[in-house]
Amino acid sequence: MFKTLPLHILMHGHDTSAPEGVVNVRLAGREDGIDQLAASIHALGLLLPLTVVPGAGQAHYVVDGNRRLAALRTLACDGRIRTDAPVAVIECDAETARERGLSANITQSRMHQADEYRAFHALQQEGMDEATISARFGIDAVRVRRMLALGKLADEVLDAWRAGDFGRDPVDTVRAFTLASSLDEQRAVLERLRGAGRLYAHCVRTELGVGDHDLSRNLGFVGRDAYVAAGGGIVEDLFGENHRVQDPALLKRLVDEKIAAEVTWLVADGWSWAASDEHLPDNCRWSWQVIRAEPRAATDAETARLEELQAIIDADGDPVGVAAAEQEAEDIETDMKQDGYTPEQKARSGVILRIGRDGKIDMTFGVVRPATAAVAKAFAKIEGGDAAKALQQAQAEQPESVAISAALTLRLSQQRTLAMRDAMLASPQVALAALLATAISQDSYSSPVRITLNGYNEAPGGQASDAEKYEAAFQRLADLPLDALLTVAAGVAGKALDLQIHSVGAVPSSAKGAKALEARLDATRMAEATRERWDAANFFKSAPKAVALRAVAEALGQPEADRIAGSTKLEIAAVALARVVPTGWLPPEIRPVGYAVAPAAEAAPAPKPARKKAA
Numbered sequence: 001m002f003k004t005l006p007l008h009i010l011m012h013g014h015d016t017s018a019p020e021g022v023v024n025v026r027l028a029g030r031e032d033g034i035d036q037l038a039a040s041i042h043a044l045g046l047l048l049p050l051t052v053v054p055g056a057g058q059a060h061y062v063v064d065g066n067r068r069l070a071a072l073r074t075l076a077c078d079g080r081i082r083t084d085a086p087v088a089v090i091e092c093d094a095e096t097a098r099e100r101g102l103s104a105n106i107t108q109s110r111m112h113q114a115d116e117y118r119a120f121h122a123l124q125q126e127g128m129d130e131a132t133i134s135a136r137f138g139i140d141a142v143r144v145r146r147m148l149a150l151g152k153l154a155d156e157v158l159d160a161w162r163a164g165d166f167g168r169d170p171v172d173t174v175r176a177f178t179l180a181s182s183l184d185e186q187r188a189v190l191e192r193l194r195g196a197g198r199l200y201a202h203c204v205r206t207e208l209g210v211g212d213h214d215l216s217r218n219l220g221f222v223g224r225d226a227y228v229a230a231g232g233g234i235v236e237d238l239f240g241e242n243h244r245v246q247d248p249a250l251l252k253r254l255v256d257e258k259i260a261a262e263v264t265w266l267v268a269d270g271w272s273w274a275a276s277d278e279h280l281p282d283n284c285r286w287s288w289q290v291i292r293a294e295p296r297a298a299t300d301a302e303t304a305r306l307e308e309l310q311a312i313i314d315a316d317g318d319p320v321g322v323a324a325a326e327q328e329a330e331d332i333e334t335d336m337k338q339d340g341y342t343p344e345q346k347a348r349s350g351v352i353l354r355i356g357r358d359g360k361i362d363m364t365f366g367v368v369r370p371a372t373a374a375v376a377k378a379f380a381k382i383e384g385g386d387a388a389k390a391l392q393q394a395q396a397e398q399p400e401s402v403a404i405s406a407a408l409t410l411r412l413s414q415q416r417t418l419a420m421r422d423a424m425l426a427s428p429q430v431a432l433a434a435l436l437a438t439a440i441s442q443d444s445y446s447s448p449v450r451i452t453l454n455g456y457n458e459a460p461g462g463q464a465s466d467a468e469k470y471e472a473a474f475q476r477l478a479d480l481p482l483d484a485l486l487t488v489a490a491g492v493a494g495k496a497l498d499l500q501i502h503s504v505g506a507v508p509s510s511a512k513g514a515k516a517l518e519a520r521l522d523a524t525r526m527a528e529a530t531r532e533r534w535d536a537a538n539f540f541k542s543a544p545k546a547v548a549l550r551a552v553a554e555a556l557g558q559p560e561a562d563r564i565a566g567s568t569k570l571e572i573a574a575v576a577l578a579r580v581v582p583t584g585w586l587p588p589e590i591r592p593v594g595y596a597v598a599p600a601a602e603a604a605p606a607p608k609p610a611r612k613k614a615a
Contacts, residue, residue: 001091002049006084007072009058010050018061019053019094031070038071039138042080046072049088060089113150113171114158120144121151146238149178154186166199175239176204181246210242213357219245220359222254230254259353262361266351270343273350273369279382281374284352284367286503287406291349291366293340295333302332330360338365406502408542409589413501415533416590420448420514421494422529426522428483431490434517438496448514450498518593526592534590536581540573547587548572555585555597 011017050065062069075081123133130148134141157177160166166173180186189207193199205211219227224243228234232254233246245251259276266274277285298306305328312325341349345366352364369375404412424431438449477485499514518526540548549572553561556579564572583597 003089003091004086005052005060005089007076007081007087008083009060010052010069010072010087010089011055011059011061012066012069013053013061013063014066015061017055017059019055032067034067034070034074036138037067038074038078039136041068041071042075042136046088049090052089052091053094054091060091063094112162114161114174117147117151118158119151120147124148124151142238149238150174153177154183154190156187156190160190160194160199165194169201172201173199173204176201176208176210178239179205179208179210179235179237179242179244181233181235181244205242208244209248210237210244212245212248215245215248215251217355217357217359218251218255219243221355221361222251222258227251227254255355262353266363269338270346271350271365272347273379274353275350275379275382277352277354280352280378285354285364288352288370289368289403290364290503291341291345291368293337293342293345293366295336296339298332298336302336306332327360334363338363341366404543404547404587404589408539410500410502411535411538411542412587412589413499415535416530417497417499419526419529419533419590419592420499420518420521421497422533423521423526424490424494424497425487426525427520428486428490430517430520431493432486433520435489435493435496448499448511448517449493449496451496523592523594527594530586530590530592531584534586536577539587540576543587545569545572548576551576551580551585551587555580555583 046068048065048068050068051063052060053063055061072081072085072087076083076085120133124130128136130141130144133139133148134144139147153174154177157174161170161174164170177186177189180189185208189204190199192207193203202211209215224234227245227250230250231247232250235244235246237243263274263276309325309329313322313329316322349366349368352367354362354364356362369379424434434447434449435451438447438451477488480488499511540551548569549561549565552564552572552575564575567575585597586592586595
């Protein structure tokens with residue numbers, strides 16, 4: 001029987017005071033979405049009556065509609081309806097009520113999400129704004145925006161969703177279509193991918209040009225506000241961070257303009273040149289010589305400000321404020337780094353600018369521009385000059401190199417690696433400590449030892465086909481005395497060493513980790529091994545003439561270097577091999593601890609010049 005009853009006498013069917021036979025057939029999900037349901041009832045009214053069974057006194061127990069009752073009670077508690085507000089109910093006996101409740105829960109079918117979102121979009125088209133929809137239905141404002149974006153997708157996209165055309169992750173695929181700039185673009189992408197059998201979220205994003213790392217990097221560098229202010233459009237990704245840049249050409253122009261402003265400022269500050277790595281050879285950032293300089297010390301004001309900024313960063317509060325603090329701190333440190341260079345160093349070197357993946361600018365100071373055809377061509381394009389003339393001028397202005405090449409630096413570092421490997425055999429306990437420290441340290445990249453641990457959850461490493469099986473190796477090693485075992489460990493650690501350096505201007509013997517290790521090795525054996533491993537003939541053949549003369553001066557004295565300064569590079573190299581090497585001289589890049597050479601007076605005498613035959 002249909003009637004109305006005051007809210008305060010209605011009780012939940014699962015209340016412990018309910019009469020026998022009265023139950024709430026829904027057990028799971030009773031409390032889900034009550035706030036949203038309350039907002040809907042407050043806005044639209046109770047659309048379906050509750051099914052109730054009379055109990056003791058005035059009490060009536062709800063068999064179908066307990067979530068609606070919970071929503072009504074929420075409204076009463078909030079003061080939005082009276083506690084005795086009339087509620088539409090259908091009263092029946094316990095058995096009939098239980099059947100109605102069970103039938104309602106079994107036969108109810110939730111509408112497809114596409115239909116639900118389309119219905120909300122219809123409300124928006126009829127004049128209901130996002131705030132009103134959020135309030136009326138108790139839905140979070142962010143979720144309302146997302147629902148409306150999905151509800152206004154092209155009919156063809158929603159039909160494909162309903163038909164199950166979007167595979168294992170249909171929701172993510174549908175969301176990707178919201179990044180299209182128009183309904184026509186949505187339809188076009190749908191048809192292309194449907195024809196190719198590729199209706200997947202990542203394919204939709206690729207078709208729309210979303211997820212391009214260069215675009216994301218450039219947008220971060222220019223700034224979203226600056227791009228939009230210049231007339232650029234962005235389709236916001238409501239479900240993630242894959243925002244779509246609608247005018248890549250405009251964004252690239254803004255990037256170029258901002259880089260140009262940085263270049264102008266750097267050149268005005270005294271640098272010989274500045275350029276983006278985008279326009280330079282791929283290997284410029286690691287193969288070109290770099291002049292090193294110690295950053296200037298921070299001023300008191302800078303120190304205080306850096307401490308304030310670090311406090312903001314450590315607090316991890318507002319993301320925008322943290323990002324601004326990080327940027328300001330980086331700017332201060334960049335100024336300190338740049339101010340460490342003298343005017344003379346700036347005049348003979350430049351700056352390479354690079355935009356990182358996070359959109360922040362990275363500057364490499366003190367880069368010496370090589371006088372090669374490829375580099376001259378690149379700078380001619382940047383500066384609008386003639387490549388041939390630029391190369392000729394660069395070669396004329398560039399003094400003879402006094403630094404060894406990257407290739408020679410690499411070979412020296414390889415020789416140093418082999419020398420330290422030999423020396424480790426004489427210090428097995430130190431070698432074992434190095435090996436174990438590398439295995440357990442968190443920052444293993446700072447260690448000169450390279451090992452791969454192929455334990456649980458690690459990628460398996462390759463083994464030589466003739467390597468011992470674990471059991472056999474274990475049994476053999478377990479029977480060795482400690483001294484012999486330490487020697488084996490030293491050999492393993494030595495084979496894991498890697499001191500190679502590929503950069504111009506870097507010193508193989510300056511790495512802190514390698515220096516700490518060398519300081520504990522047997523110094524005599526390290527010195528002997530270094531001299532044994534050093535390829536003197538290759539060094540003097542490859543090194544610049546100035547380097548060979550410096551070796552002669554150090555080993556044989558400056559007068560001897562002055563005497564042969566006019567000779568050819570090959571002649572000087574011959575002198576160095578014949579007279580410098582026997583002194584024990586070593587290149588500075590690989591000199592061991594305690595390095596020393598024989599005094600110049602004790603060096604081998606200079607060969608007498610050949611006697612001229614009488615005419």
